Amino acid sequence: MIRKLIDRILKRKSPRAAVRGKPVSYRGSEHGVHVADVSDAAMRTCRALQQGGFKAYIVGGGVRDLMLGLVPKDFDVATDATPDQVRALIRRSRVIGRRFQIVHAMFGRETIEVSTFRAIQDDAQTDEHGRVLRDNVWGTQAEDAARRDFTINALYYDPVTDTVLDYHRGVRDLEQRTLRMIGDPATRYREDPVRMLRVARFSAKLGFKVEPKTRKPIAELAGLLHNVPAARLFDEMLKLLLSGHAMACLQELRREGLHHGLLPMLDLILEQPDGERFVTAALAATDARIQADKPTSPGFLFATLLWEPVRQRWQGGIARGEHTIPALSAAIDSVLDEQAERIAIQRRFIADMREIWMLQPRFERRTGRSPHALVAHLRFRAAWDFLMLRCQCGEMAPELGDWWAAFAAADDDEREAMLARTPAPASSAGGAKKRRRRGGARRSGANGDAPAPPAAAAKPDA
Ligand code: ATP
Numbered sequence: 001m002i003r004k005l006i007d008r009i010l011k012r013k014s015p016r017a018a019v020r021g022k023p024v025s026y027r028g029s030e031h032g033v034h035v036a037d038v039s040d041a042a043m044r045t046c047r048a049l050q051q052g053g054f055k056a057y058i059v060g061g062g063v064r065d066l067m068l069g070l071v072p073k074d075f076d077v078a079t080d081a082t083p084d085q086v087r088a089l090i091r092r093s094r095v096i097g098r099r100f101q102i103v104h105a106m107f108g109r110e111t112i113e114v115s116t117f118r119a120i121q122d123d124a125q126t127d128e129h130g131r132v133l134r135d136n137v138w139g140t141q142a143e144d145a146a147r148r149d150f151t152i153n154a155l156y157y158d159p160v161t162d163t164v165l166d167y168h169r170g171v172r173d174l175e176q177r178t179l180r181m182i183g184d185p186a187t188r189y190r191e192d193p194v195r196m197l198r199v200a201r202f203s204a205k206l207g208f209k210v211e212p213k214t215r216k217p218i219a220e221l222a223g224l225l226h227n228v229p230a231a232r233l234f235d236e237m238l239k240l241l242l243s244g245h246a247m248a249c250l251q252e253l254r255r256e257g258l259h260h261g262l263l264p265m266l267d268l269i270l271e272q273p274d275g276e277r278f279v280t281a282a283l284a285a286t287d288a289r290i291q292a293d294k295p296t297s298p299g300f301l302f303a304t305l306l307w308e309p310v311r312q313r314w315q316g317g318i319a320r321g322e323h324t325i326p327a328l329s330a331a332i333d334s335v336l337d338e339q340a341e342r343i344a345i346q347r348r349f350i351a352d353m354r355e356i357w358m359l360q361p362r363f364e365r366r367t368g369r370s371p372h373a374l375v376a377h378l379r380f381r382a383a384w385d386f387l388m389l390r391c392q393c394g395e396m397a398p399e400l401g402d403w404w405a406a407f408a409a410a411d412d413d414e415r416e417a418m419l420a421r422t423p424a425p426a427s428s429a430g431g432a433k434k435r436r437r438r439g440g441a442r443r444s445g446a447n448g449d450a451p452a453p454p455a456a457a458a459k460p461d462a
């Protein structure tokens with residue numbers, strides 16, 4: 001339906017009207033956005049700013065997704081009010097960031113990011129490769145549109161008047177399912193190499209083709225990602241991995257040659273056949289959760305991405321005669337130290353990862369009080385999900401994961417009975433001996449935050 005609508009609009013509007021500074025505007029039923037789909041918080045933000053005498057539009061992914069009939073992840077608002085003026089108009093709001101000041105406007109549990117229109121600076125400070133180091137000068141709406149990345153991300157929607165403004169023929173590109181960089185692609189990648197990763201993310205997430213001129217410079221400029229600060233890279237990687245299309249994104253990165261030597265973690269994953277099966281299963285499970293609108297935890301995700309090197313070093317330690325737990329702890333330290341130099345995983349995620357990993361050997365202890373303590377552990381669910389992935393990939397016997405699901409769901413008497421049957425160890429520590437996968441795909445592992453495992457997926461060991 002949206003296609004028909006856009007067809008109709010395109011026939012009526014001359015593309016020439018979309019010259020810089022003069023947007024094409026689409027009203028009411030012309031743009032296919034239903035104002036009812038706009039969140040209450042975004043609506044209230046725009047209204048408050050407009051009542052204060054300013055312009056205010058929803059911009060970026062929110063508009064794009066609404067026009068495509070998708071549910072937006074969140075809503076960002078762009079305005080000609082300065083951060084202080086926004087603060088004065090919205091009661092629960094605060095200024096975030098020093099150099100790139102934006103305002104977080106809070107309504108109930110929802111937060112809207114409000115940014116002031118930014119200028120294009122011809123004399124912007126750049127590094128020796130052309131990467132823009134500062135762009136915090138305020139500008140006009142037309143300038144703000146021109147400094148956005150893709151045409152489909154530069155659409156502005158005013159929910160109060162129900163109007164879409166299109167400065168760069170983003171509506172045409174939405175209709176043609178094309179990802180097109182605004183301006184000269186090579187220059188835009190030099191200004192901010194992260195835009196190359198964004199090409200992979202959006203083309204995979206939306207299933208759009210990449211316009212040839214947008215794609216072409218990437219092969220040559222891929223190396224510029226080296227100059228991006230690790231924290232920025234981490235943020236963008238997280239968006240990519242939590243896009244609900246992580247597998248497709250990684251394939252796209254590979255196709256563009258962006259993974260090689262640039263993102264060490266991905267190199268590791270995509271170049272190691274052993275690691276790939278585990279990571280593929282983990283990403284498929286994460287994608288499924290996100291698409292089902294279930295919560296996911298970055299700590300869990302990164303624990304899966306780095307498990308293969310941890311596991312290998314752990315096994316190495318055991319083979320050298322170290323004890324299981326200290327060997328695992330040492331393996332974790334060495335992998336995390338190595339990664340810290342290259343990709344800045346946030347400290348709170350590191351704590352989650354370590355906990356999920358350190359709980360793994362405890363699943364192999366099925367006697368005494370230990371199992372009771374483990375199911376009562378705050379991170380049991382996440383650790384069990386992780387164990388299920390290991391089972392799914394043949395690293396651990398599937399019975400082990402099923403036994404724990406049954407144990408967690410059992411009452412006290414049943415638990416005692418299960419422990420009395422004292423099952424034989426399901427696998428050697430660290431999964432040193434690989435087991436063949438049984439019976440195809442099993443229940444997919446979840447990512448951590450749900451309360452208790454599903455009622456016994458299989459019968460306890462006989
Ligand atoms: P998502 O739904 O995944 O959040 P999004 O388009 O909203 O997609 P964000 O990363 O939230 O993506 O960015 C919001 C908007 O800010 C983009 O739509 C784009 O207009 C602009 N933007 C973000 N990053 C860049 C960049 N590196 N260069 C230029 N513009 C950018």
Ligand code: MG
Binds near residue numbers: 061062074076
């Ligand atoms: Mg967004």
